[in-house]
Amino acid sequence: MISLRSIIFNGMDATPIDVQVQLSTGLAKPEFNIIGLADRAVKESAERIRNVLSALNMSLPPKRLTVNLSPADVEKTGSHFDLPILCGILCAIGVLPESELSKYVIIGEVGLNGAILKTDGVLPTSVWANQNNLGIICPGDQGTEARWAGHTNILAPFHVLELINHFKGTQILPVPETATITDTVRSNLDMAEVRGQHAAKRALEIAAAGGHAMLMIGPxxxxKTMLASRLPTILPEMSPAEILETSIIYSIAGQLNGKSLITTRPFRSVHHTSSAVSLAGGGADARPGEISLAHNGVLFLDELPEFSRATLEILRQPMEAGKIMIARAKRTATYPARFQLIAAMNPCPCGHLGNAALSCSRAPRCAEAYQNKISGPLLDRIDLHVDVDAVNPWEMNSADSTPVETSAQIRARVVAARERQIARQGIPNAQLDGTALDTVATLSGELTEFLNTAAQQMGMSARGYNRIRRIARTIADLRGATNIEMSDLAEALSYRPINRGKYGVK
Ligand SMILES: Nc1ncnc2c1ncn2[C@@H]1O[C@H](COP(=O)(O)OP(=O)(O)OP(=O)(O)O)[C@@H](O)[C@H]1O
Ligand SMILES: [Mg+2]
Structure with missing residues (x-):
């Protein structure tokens, strides 16, 4: 019996799969079965492989050919088992040496003419292979992706014949080239294009520095959309570990362009008609959703109250845990989902609540219904709530004498503040909670008293109380200060939830 290795991912967890091929005698014509909890795509392998063999002028011997994918209790989905199964058969009929192929993890889809086609999950497979001292055989187009895992034991043939020739020694496959990490492509947007809005820009700077979730509300x-889409231009760069982790998620989702890793923080703008599955992940093959594609980056929800309430409620658990569990038929898949939520909304359906000249006759009752579409617990998880007032048109045109700050200038302060956080506690302030928060955001007796009084007056929840301390910590970090001072705390208190702010409806 031939035994080769492939792999399957459940969420981010790899399960090695043994691809066993058995030829047994006693039949007049060939028979081909795939067993071991295989889904339809895997079962269809048999048909594709039969065609490939005839394209290669090889035919199956008149024997019973059984392919078993083991362990049998793990569901096998996807078409990437084509290549390991084909290799197993080629070993069984003596075309490929099993002793050599068993040193590799093999994945790839095979086209009818024998071409090896792209498949999802090459990067995490390569990482797994490297950790387990194995090589990887993957589609030619994805050799570079496999190289990102940091080893060179990679065979990336474009066609089955190349693989056969490699092991015959007639045509050695080269080690795939590494692509140099292209300098982070910065967008051509810049904060300087946003006129006025000093308060909103300041809040955005705090959000960027501490990784805090933020809600903008205004006419x-x-x-608002303009500001949010410029957030990536002031965010700190990703660390190498973050780059790898985010790229692995994109690889599993089949969204990694083979030529480069994800080196800029993701910015996922999700439309309000999106389904719960596209946001959270799921479906037959338990794909990562937008919140996982936004891991280590930004999830932007524009027009927040237009989302269905059920869809928004999904965010509650991952916003706390930093990961999402997707239920599947027999098991659950877990993906990382540590994203920075940036949301924007109008205060009411017509958008002009609070402006006597423009607001409609239904204000403020319509606003109440509108704002109530977002649940209290979700609002409670958003650190910064910011009013974005309309800029006067004449302010926009005036040749303002005060120079407008560019994204690069703001980013320098953000990066310095983030570095302080990482050096002190290893994580951005937004992730601080419990004792970690107590140790780094200590308040003097006077400040504690001040915050306690404010909390009492505002009817703050325990989560709200911690939220203020986290933001105050980030504001102090932006000043480069070790201790939180009254001004930090007072500013933190100004980013209050909408039901207490200017547009508050009772
Ligand atoms: N502060 C500003 N500086 C420069 N241009 C601005 C500013 N505010 C708005 N604009 C202009 O107005 C356009 C609309 O702004 P934007 O889409 O960000 O508004 P919004 O707050 O998201 O509105 P809505 O609530 O309708 O979504 C921008 O594309 C830009 O051209
Ligand atoms: Mg908008």
Missing amino acids: PGAG
Whole structure:
């Protein structure tokens, strides 16, 4: 019996799969079966492989050919088992040497003419292979992706014949080239394009520095979408570990362009008609959703109250845990989902609540219904709540004498503040909780008293109380200070939830 190795991912967890091929005698014509909890895509392998063999002028011997994918209790999905099964058969009929192929993890889809086609999950497979001292055989187009895992034991043939020739010694496959990490492509957007909005820009800077979730609320055309889409231009760079982790998620989702890793923080703008599955992940093959694709980056939800309430409620658990569990038929798949939520909304359906000249006759009752679409627990998880008022058109045109700060200038302060956080506690302030928060955000007796009084007056929840301390910590970090001072705390208290702010409806 031939035994080769492939792999399957359940969420981010790899399960090695033994691809066993058995030829048994006693039949007049060939028979081909795949067993071991295989889904339809895997069962279809048999048909594709039969065609490939005839394209290669090889035919199956008149024997019973059984392919078993083991362990049998793990569901096998996807078409990447084509290549390991084909290799197993080629070993069984003596075309490929099993002793050599068993040193590799093999994945790839095979086209009818024998071409080896792209498949999902090459990067995490390569990482797993490296950790387990194995090589990897993957599609030619994805050799570079496999190289990112940091080893060179990679065979990346474009066609089955190349693989056969490699082991015959007639045509040695080269080690795939590494692509140099292209300098982080920065977008051509810049904060300097946003006129006025000093308060909103300041809040965005705090959000960027500490990784805090933020909700912007204001009338139409105030620049909320404009501000949010410029957040990536002031965020700190990703660390190598973050780059690898985020790229692995994209690889599993089949969204990694083979030529480069994800080196800029993801910015996922999700439309309000999106389904719960596209946001959270799931489906037959338990794919990662937008919140996982936004891991280590930004999840932007524009027009927040337009999302269905059920869809929004999904965010609650991952916002706390930093990961999402997706239920599947027999097991659950877990993906990382540590994203920075940035949301924007109008205060009411017409958008002009609070503006006597423009607001409609249904204010403020319509606003109440509108704002109530977002649950209290979700609002409670958003650290910064910011009013974005409309800019006066004349302010936009005036040749303002005060120079507008560019994204690069703001980013320098953000990076310095983030570095302080990482050096002190290893994580951004937004992730601080419990004792970790107590140790790094200590308040003097006077400040504690001040915050306690404010909390009492505002009817703050325990989570709200900690939220203020986290933001105060980030504001102090932006000043480069070790201790939190009154000004930090007072500013933190100004980013209050909407039901207490200017547009508050009772
Ligand atoms: N502060 C500003 N500086 C420069 N241009 C601005 C500013 N605010 C708005 N604009 C202009 O108005 C346009 C609309 O802004 P934007 O889409 O960000 O508004 P919004 O607050 O998201 O509105 P809505 O609530 O309708 O979604 C921008 O594309 C930009 O051209
Ligand atoms: Mg908008």
